[in-house]
Amino acid sequence: MARATQERAVRTREAILQAAAEVLDENGFAGASITKIAERAGSTTGALYFHFKSKEGIALAVMRAQPDTIVPRLSSVGLQRLVDITLVWCWRLQRDPLLRAGVRLSVEQGAFGLQDDTSFREWAGIMEECLAEARAEGDLLDSVDATEVAEFVVGACTGTQLHSQLMSGRSDLPERVLRMWRFLLPGIASPEAVSRIKLDLERGRVG
Known part of the structure; x- marks a missing residue:
């Protein structure tokens, strides 16, 4: 009972x-x-x-439920997992009210008296774990600080989705995120790792 x-x-x-x-x-x-x-x-x-x-x-x-809409859908590891997080996020953000509301509230929370960075820190922590896996596999450049990269990706995705929402109602968000990775990956990953990473929009369409 x-x-x-x-x-x-x-x-x-x-x-x-x-x-x-x-x-x-x-x-x-x-x-x-x-x-x-x-x-x-x-x-x-x-x-x-x-x-x-x-x-x-x-x-x-x-706001804090955002990772629950993404992480259970992933099966990749390391750098590919990091990229896939953002691709699934793009796809789900266009379709999942829970994720969309979480993102909206996280950005707008100051207007209603909250100042909670838990969701941002949790995303950064999840991404840092992916980068730790990548480092263990020898895929990261020696000069890369995983914490800095994780925080950068969280901030870049936040800003990118706001820009995309304004310009296209987020319809071009996946393409914008792929563009971000094309610029970023050569600066953080070995050439061999960059050649293996799949930058494919279809990877976002899981579950």
């Missing part, structure tokens, strides 16, 4: 989080009310407040 109750609570939280992402994606933080979110989830405001203490708490959960 206890296990069934726990599983039901997990499903309820996931449904609320998904509904919140959809409402936040459509309306932004200011236009997303607790009532709207509860209605979209087919739940009650009481259930919502059981799982999330405030609308700000929901926003933080949505």
